[in-house]
Amino acid sequence: MRILVTGGAGFIGSALVRRLIEHTDHEVLVYDKLTYAGVLSSLEPVASSPRYRFVQADIIDAESVARALNDFKPQVVAHLAAESHVDRSIDGPGEFVQTNVVGTFVMLQQALGYYRGLNEADQACFRFHHISTDEVFGSLGDEGLFTETTAYDPRSPYSASKAASDHLVRAWGHTYGLPVLVTNCSNNYGPYHFPEKLIPLIIIRALNGEQLPVYGDGTNVRDWLFVDDHARALQAVFERGAPGETYNVGGNAERKNIEVVRAICGVLDAVRPRTDGQGYAEQITYVADRPGHDQRYAIDASKISTELGWEPSKTFEEGIDLTVRWYLDNQVWWQDILDSRYATQRLGAAHG
Numbered sequence: 001m002r003i004l005v006t007g008g009a010g011f012i013g014s015a016l017v018r019r020l021i022e023h024t025d026h027e028v029l030v031y032d033k034l035t036y037a038g039v040l041s042s043l044e045p046v047a048s049s050p051r052y053r054f055v056q057a058d059i060i061d062a063e064s065v066a067r068a069l070n071d072f073k074p075q076v077v078a079h080l081a082a083e084s085h086v087d088r089s090i091d092g093p094g095e096f097v098q099t100n101v102v103g104t105f106v107m108l109q110q111a112l113g114y115y116r117g118l119n120e121a122d123q124a125c126f127r128f129h130h131i132s133t134d135e136v137f138g139s140l141g142d143e144g145l146f147t148e149t150t151a152y153d154p155r156s157p158y159s160a161s162k163a164a165s166d167h168l169v170r171a172w173g174h175t176y177g178l179p180v181l182v183t184n185c186s187n188n189y190g191p192y193h194f195p196e197k198l199i200p201l202i203i204i205r206a207l208n209g210e211q212l213p214v215y216g217d218g219t220n221v222r223d224w225l226f227v228d229d230h231a232r233a234l235q236a237v238f239e240r241g242a243p244g245e246t247y248n249v250g251g252n253a254e255r256k257n258i259e260v261v262r263a264i265c266g267v268l269d270a271v272r273p274r275t276d277g278q279g280y281a282e283q284i285t286y287v288a289d290r291p292g293h294d295q296r297y298a299i300d301a302s303k304i305s306t307e308l309g310w311e312p313s314k315t316f317e318e319g320i321d322l323t324v325r326w327y328l329d330n331q332v333w334w335q336d337i338l339d340s341r342y343a344t345q346r347l348g349a350a351h352g
């Protein structure tokens with residue numbers, strides 16, 4: 001297969017591309033604008049493969065999208081390019097509307113034009129796969145799980161923009177017959193995660209002897225999935241999923257934020273103990289809450305399990321251990337980001 005991956009220089013996109021090049025015979029074209037979140041060194045492990053290509057361009061640029069489609073002739077468009085950080089969406093929602101909503105509209109229009117030019121056999125194989133989030137479903141109380149039929153209730157500028165793009169994708173499926181797939185996934189973590197997100201931010205700040213900021217009282221719950229398991233799920237969906245369908249993807253690993261932070265501290269205490277004999281948990285600091293902070297997300301991933309045979313392969317404890325060790329072994333990757341792009345300062349609190 002030829003797979004065009006938008007956002008392939010990002011955290012999840014690069015995990016998908018590494019997987020496709022290292023574990024399949026597929027060819028990959030990464031289409032990425034290289035925003036602050038696009039990190040080319042995350043693609044270094046596959047950069048010399050003859051089955052890998054890269055184009056730097058914006059998904060809002062219809063001409064560039066059309067050129068990429070017509071030159072590369074993909075069977076699959078895996079659309080991951082997005083502004084992805086909730087805190088940044090609070091500080092500056094405009095970019096989220098541009099990239100996530102307008103950009104997805106451009107991708108759909110160009111994919112439809114390309115699809116209409118294919119012969120019948122190629123049309124039968126073509127898939128437009130939109131990679132989305134569980135945050136479109138809103139916030140849960142102590143009980144319940146999001147299923148594929150849960151009503152949308154997005155509550156941050158980020159999740160509202162992703163909900164809008166999900167609706168556009170399904171509308172292009174229903175109205176124009178574009179063979180679309182949507183996946184809604186929970187919180188990913190693992191290697192090459194940009195240091196604005198909770199888990200890498202805590203690991204890096206802990207190692208740098210800084211405060212570990214926990215928003216509010218630390219009881220907000222997220223469901224955590226190791227990123228390589230998400231990449232396997234995406235591959236299962238675009239290879240075997242039924243056009244028009246939605247699949248929820250999750251890790252069966254609900255944790256309170258404070259539990260996540262303590263788990264990271266525990267691994268660091270064991271692997272790289274502080275020189276003063278104290279534990280890293282000493283650095284935990286409760287800070288002002290995120291405005292509009294969703295309380296709990298939890299995913300029912302039984303559909304993708306039953307229909308496509310996908311299951312997460314790692315427990316949270318295995319994944320966190322592996323992730324902490326990866327950050328210890330790959331300081332060059334994150335130090336470069338700290339020096340040139342973002343140094344783990346607080347985001348998204350200005351309008352609280």
Ligand code: NAD
Pocket residue numbers: 006007008009010011012013031032033034035036037038039057058059060079080081082083084085099103131132133134162184185186187188189194
């Ligand atoms: P990320 O922020 O790490 O990467 C986003 C990538 O998209 C970057 O490489 C960036 O350069 C690129 N990009 C941004 N705007 C672009 C534009 N206008 N044109 C072309 N490229 C552009 O994001 P991520 O965490 O890897 O998330 C990828 C996708 O998965 C997003 O759509 C996100 O909503 C979704 N998602 C993420 C998670 C998660 O936990 N991170 C969970 C579920 C769903």
Ligand code: DAU
Pocket residue numbers: 084085086087132133134135185186187188196197198199201213214215216220221222257290297
């Ligand atoms: O649920 C899927 C979503 O998960 C994806 O769609 C998003 O792209 C991804 O960024 C992630 O969103 P979250 O807002 O859940 O992730 P984040 O890492 O920013 O925060 C996780 C939790 O930790 C959240 O409850 C806020 C809290 N937090 C975050 C940071 C950065 C803190 O307590 N302290 C922090 O410093």
